[in-house]
Amino acid sequence: MTVDLIPPSVTPQFDYGVRLKHDKVRERYVVLGPEILIELNQTGTAIMSEIDGQSTITDIISRLATRFEVNQNDITQDVVEFCTSMVMRRVLRT
Amino acid sequence: MNQVTIPAPQVLLAEVTHRCPLQCPYCSNPTELIKNDKEISTTDWGRVFSEAADLGVLQVSISGGEPAARRDLTELIRAARDADLYVNLITSGIGLTRGRLDDLVEAGCDHIQLSLQDVDSEGAKLISNMDRSLERKLDFARWVRELSVPLTVNAVMHRLNLDRLPETIELALELGARRLEVANVQYHGWAALNKQVLMPTQEQSSRTNQIVAEARESLKGRLLIDYVPVDHYAEYPKSCMNGWGRVALIVAPDGSVLPCHNATTLEHLSFPNVRDQSLSTIWYESPAFNAYRGDSWMPEICRSCDRKEIDFGGCRCQALAITGDASAADPVCSRAYPHALVISTDNDPASSDLDTEDQIMYRPNS
Numbered sequence: 001m002t003v004d005l006i007p008p009s010v011t012p013q014f015d016y017g018v019r020l021k022h023d024k025v026r027e028r029y030v031v032l033g034p035e036i037l038i039e040l041n042q043t044g045t046a047i048m049s050e051i052d053g054q055s056t057i058t059d060i061i062s063r064l065a066t067r068f069e070v071n072q073n074d075i076t077q078d079v080v081e082f083c084t085s086m087v088m089r090r091v092l093r094t
Numbered sequence: 095m096n097q098v099t100i101p102a103p104q105v106l107l108a109e110v111t112h113r114c115p116l117q118c119p120y121c122s123n124p125t126e127l128i129k130n131d132k133e134i135s136t137t138d139w140g141r142v143f144s145e146a147a148d149l150g151v152l153q154v155s156i157s158g159g160e161p162a163a164r165r166d167l168t169e170l171i172r173a174a175r176d177a178d179l180y181v182n183l184i185t186s187g188i189g190l191t192r193g194r195l196d197d198l199v200e201a202g203c204d205h206i207q208l209s210l211q212d213v214d215s216e217g218a219k220l221i222s223n224m225d226r227s228l229e230r231k232l233d234f235a236r237w238v239r240e241l242s243v244p245l246t247v248n249a250v251m252h253r254l255n256l257d258r259l260p261e262t263i264e265l266a267l268e269l270g271a272r273r274l275e276v277a278n279v280q281y282h283g284w285a286a287l288n289k290q291v292l293m294p295t296q297e298q299s300s301r302t303n304q305i306v307a308e309a310r311e312s313l314k315g316r317l318l319i320d321y322v323p324v325d326h327y328a329e330y331p332k333s334c335m336n337g338w339g340r341v342a343l344i345v346a347p348d349g350s351v352l353p354c355h356n357a358t359t360l361e362h363l364s365f366p367n368v369r370d371q372s373l374s375t376i377w378y379e380s381p382a383f384n385a386y387r388g389d390s391w392m393p394e395i396c397r398s399c400d401r402k403e404i405d406f407g408g409c410r411c412q413a414l415a416i417t418g419d420a421s422a423a424d425p426v427c428s429r430a431y432p433h434a435l436v437i438s439t440d441n442d443p444a445s446s447d448l449d450t451e452d453q454i455m456y457r458p459n460s
Contacts, residue, residue: 015244016243016244017204017205017243018244019180019204021152021178023152025149025150032152032180033244034182034207034244035246037153088314089318
């Protein structure tokens, strides 16, 4: 099934009752929310750590590109798709 | 003997009391309710939460009975948050004033799950055995929304209210719920005693499957719908508790630790207590938690089945209740029992003609 991607100009923030947590027992980051427990991989952790309710997806892409020394265009699609999936699961709201 | 790798638990169900102002005939508490004077203390619960967090638990669901029947509920929630757990409160909404709800939220309650007996006032009364229970719940749901706490509506479905499923979905939207659980009654404990009244018809069950599928599609992004189908009409067992001693543990009001709500019906097992042992010892080493881990306990038909990593052998309590053997294949399984063991051993509920009110066996308040 195809889903409309959210535009990179939006400012995502954690939805009510959702937060990021370091899981010290399993040494990973997880998203916790109402009946939500999502294990994040490194990419997911990097993106979610940038969600501050102030930055647009474009800002986030730019910071990630700098941090990981990659071209913005190479990661735009992945970041937008990831954020869209998080919005669909109501982990993020825009 | 197969070596079983035991994963750390992720979820704790803290059943802080069995007391409840409602008397629903499908209550998930055991038929033998634990009395008030056996309940463990605030301090005990604080220790349980912190041991659980150290063990790897990430989420706690504080449930009952009605958890608000405990006067120290605010302290319990604060203790769970202090242990850095995500706190779900599972409540009937009855017995919580607006002021008390403010305190619970201030103490760190992350998410509230409100049970709903029926969208119809009379229907709600019939199930809860309490006047105006629906109206009080609706007030409560509004307060939750005013506080911007995420709300899940847990609609327990059965023969008497399944025909109002579309209205139930509407109400969840109106209340601003982010999630709706369409949870068919699971026929254990109290519900098993009331099966003749509550078991939906096969036709209701298939219509429900369809309504849920359509609503999920049309409400995508607005309302998440979780669905628990009627177990007895399924082809394969459900993955009961996501597998025995794999993901979750339950601490009962008296401090006993169980792998599932109904485990006390498995009388050949003795369940350890948080007052005697650490949660870690109980999870990793107790005979009760190790009894149905892995596959060495399974009958051959399950051990050689490709679904054993999906349903982990299904429900032990149901196996015992229906076959008399707790290690038997789950009675729901169509591979193990080609002749539909569950349905054929019961009367066809669709054919029985009942005077409902006289037939309901309510659970007592405590």
